[in-house]
Amino acid sequence: MNAGSGGGDAAERLRRALAGEDAGAARLLASSGRVFRMGGFDWDLVTGTMAMDAAALDVFDMDPAQYDGRPESLGSRVLPDEARRLDTLVAQALKDGSAEYGAYLRIRRRDGVHQWTHTQGIVHRDADGRPVRIIGVVRDATHELSESAARLGLDEGRRRRAGVVEGTTAALAYARTVQDVIDLLNDSHALEHFGAASLVMGLLDAGRIHLVAEGPEGAFVPGTRFTRVDEPYPMSEVIRTLRPRFIESPRDFAASFPVLWPHISGLGITAAVYLPLIAQARPIGALGLLYSDKTGFSEDERTLLVALGSSIAQSLQRAMLYEQEHDLAEGLQQAMLPRRIPEVPGAQTAVRYRSARLGRDVGGDWYDLIPLPDGRVGAVIGDVQGHDTHAAAVMGQLRIVLRAYAAEGHTPSTVMARASVFLHELDTDRFATCTYAEVDLGTGVVQVVRAGHVDPLIREADGHCRRIPVEGGLPLGLSAEFGRLDYPATTLELDPGQTLMLYTDGLVEKPGADLDEGLQWLSALVRRGPADLQELADHLCDVVADRGGEDDVAILLLRRESATGVPGAGRFRQHVAQSDPEALSSARHMIRAAVRAWGAGERADEIELVADELMTNALMHTDGGAIVTLRILGGSPRRLRVEVEDRSSALPRRREAGEAGVSGRGLLLVDQLSDVWGVESRGSGKCVWCEFTVPA
Incomplete structure (x- = not known):
């Protein structure tokens, strides 16, 4: 061929x-x-x-x-x-x-x-x-390929085990707490790849070894939760010697540690390795890997296990330092926040603070609830710029002065303006955003002022949630620096069952989304959330925690209940400064809201007009400010009483106005519109009052 x-x-x-x-x-x-x-x-x-x-x-x-x-x-x-x-x-x-x-x-x-x-x-x-x-x-070719496969398998095994160490080390970089490290080792595939059945871990604390991971179920040995370094246990030995201990057989285990072996001999352990966890040249604990299907350790396995122990030790040290720093920062933060929130008759409240858990980075978020006279309460939420101890210190001082200004009886606008001046004079480069709401639980009237902060929300009794646009001013500190201390007040009514929601921007900030999208998301979240106020606050914090936000979150929820039994219910009282036109405007809004909330019916306009006339007379014809009080009197028929107090002892005079005159008609108007009126002496001043019969 x-x-x-x-x-x-x-x-x-x-x-x-x-x-x-x-x-x-x-x-x-x-x-x-x-x-x-x-x-x-x-x-x-x-x-x-x-x-x-x-x-x-x-x-x-x-x-x-x-x-x-x-x-x-x-x-x-x-x-x-x-x-x-x-x-x-x-x-x-x-x-x-x-x-x-x-x-x-x-x-x-x-x-x-x-x-x-x-x-x-x-x-x-x-x-x-x-x-x-x-x-x-x-x-x-069976023999030929078997030898080749064995060589390939050995090399692959080395690469796989090295990959396990590298992968475990990379995963440990994200562990922040000691429990994170333990959970990662238990849940990862590292033990499975190394063939270990389970692990035990102990941390060194004041000369004793605290067992923090117990190994397989049923493996805990009574009396070993805390052991001394000089006791005859494997973890004690490796901490004393700073050298790993490889136990290659059950006989080796029984001979080396006769005190421990009888307690674990029924677990089917055939080999074990105990590694000292060393960081910065000192032991911080020990790790034990227990095997149920191997005997002996190759040189490669020993080297890789020692490397694994070193990586775990470094991660544990980072976690322990992180927990110490975080506990210190959290303690400082909690010391700056109110130690307790007072009970508010006529309202349910819930407050929460959630740290972003960034180690020693402590935030400037805060909340406060301030009891005020006559059934009123002040609700504050704020956020000082920055995440450090300086921000927390500024927050603490700012919270105190805000509380003091509110307790002095200043209007919300004045409280905010004075707080801004204080922060500017504090000689700090920090500014703060803030929302202050003064709530009259008797009438449901709410005055809200906002300093660069996010708008509040109102949750209806049926769960529906809506955003409340509040005309705002510059953040605290900046408004004083630029001479723009105007903080206009927005007046709204809070009906029984409605909830006022104040919060910091950490609750609505989402990566890749603007503020409006965040507010829409929050509104939907609140609408679907639980009705109970405490459960709703927990739910909001849990969602933020799952989302992994990088900013602190403060939340204040206030739900108005029925006015029955509320001190001052059916009563409104407001101080109006003589040279404060904003206070006069705010008082007019409050009177209008209170009169309508009390069901004055057709006489609402008359009452508002008379009250405004009495306030204006007091401010024009006396020195100093005035105090206006509205209240419902008992009996039948139901009557509404208006009182305006000032510091002047001069009694008002009723006089006729000339043809071209625009003044002199005040008391005539009071006399014509009210059912009865009069003047009373009040110490160094007087009180002009009038009453109106209103529907029951």
């Missing part, structure tokens, strides 16, 4: 050996086949027949009596996927002009065992280059 362009002398000799034409080559091939389980084949591509010698059939575990000389007969031995791959390889070699090919494939022996086999063929072509014959060999 003409071999054409392929094969050469080696191929021809192999062909002659297989065909029996070269006796020496045939004897060599037969000898090699017996030793190496290798045989030959001659595949005639024209007729499709394949001659195989006895050794080749033995490689395929094929009975010679069952082989009919066709390649398809080997199909029962070659796995389907391998057959398709081999057919593709041979077809490609015949098509692209290759002189030879080779491949590893798996076959199934008669006993069902899979065996690796290698085949190599030499392609013969005719004068025109067409393939006409393949002569080749097949051999058992």
Whole structure:
């Protein structure tokens, strides 16, 4: 046969050996086949027949009596996927002009065992280059691949274990607390990859080892929660010696630690390693890995386990320092906040502060609830710029002065303006945003002032939530610096069952979203939240914690209840300064809201007009300010009384106004509109009063 362009002398000799034409080559091939389980084949591509010698059939575990000389007969031995791959390889070699090919494939022996086999063929072509014959060999490659796989497996095992250490180290970088470290080790795949069944961990505290991770369920040994360093336990030993202890068998464990072994011998532990956790050249604890299906440790395993212990020690030290710093910062923050929130008759309240948990970074967020006379209460929420102890110190001072100004009886606008001046004179570079709301729980009238802060929300009794636009001024400190101390008050009414929500911007700030989107999200969250005020506050904090915000959050919720039993219910009292037009305007708003809230009906306009006239007279004709009081008198019919007090003892005079006069009609107006009026002496001043009969 003409071999054409392929094969050469080696191929021809192999062909002659297989065909029996070269006796020496045939004897060599037969000898090699017996030793190496290798045989030959001659595949005639024209007729499709394949001659195989006895050794080749033995490689395929094929009975010679069952082989009919066709390649398809080997199909029962070659796995389907391998057959398709081999057919593709041979077809490609015949098509692209290759002189030879080779491949590893798996076959199934008669006993069902899979065996690796290698085949190599030499392609013969005719004068025109067409393939006409393949002569080749097949051999058992099981031993060859087993050794290679073992080497590959060893290398892969090393890479895998090194990867576990690297992956665990990377994950530990995100652990902030000691419990985070323990949870990560228990929940990660590190123990599984190392083959450990569980771990135990102890931390060194004042010369004692505190067990913080107990190992498998039922493994806790009574009396070992706290142990001394000099006791005969493995963690004590590695802390004393600062060297790891590898326990390679149950016998080794029993001999080394006879006090501990009887308590854990029933857990199926076959090996263990105890590692000292060393940070900055001093022990901080010990880690134990317990195994249930191995004995002994290779050098690679020992090296990697020691590296793992070092990584865990560094993470634990960071976590312990973080917890110490955070406890210090949180203690400072809590010391600056009110120690308790007073009970407010006629209202339910809930307050929360959630730290962003940034180690020693303490925020300037605060809340406060200030009891005021006559059934009123002041609600404050604020945020000092920055996240450090200086911000917390400024917050504490600002909270105190705000409380003092409010308790002095100043209007909300004045309280905010004076607080801004105080912060500006404090000689600090910090500013603060703040919202102050003064709530009259008897009338439901609320005066809100805002200094660069987010708008409050109102939650209806049915859960619906809406934003309350409040005209605001500059943040505290900045308004005083730029001479813009105007803080206009927004008046609104809080009905029984409605909830006023004050909060800092950490509650609504979301990555990638603007403030309006955050407020819409918060409104939807409140609408779906629980009705109970305390549960709602917890729910808001939990959602923020899950979201992982990077800013502190302060929340103050105030829900108005029925006015029944509220001190001052059915009574409104307001101080109006003589040179404070904003206070006069605010008092007018409050009177209007109170009169309508009390159901004055058709007489509401008359009452407002008379009260405004009495206030104006007091401010124009006396020195100093005035105090206006509205209250509901008992009895039948129901009466509403208006009182305006001033410091002047001069009694008002009723006089006729001239044709062109615009003054002199005040008392005439009072006399015409009210049912009864009069003047009373009040110490150094007087009180002008009038009464109106109103519907029951």
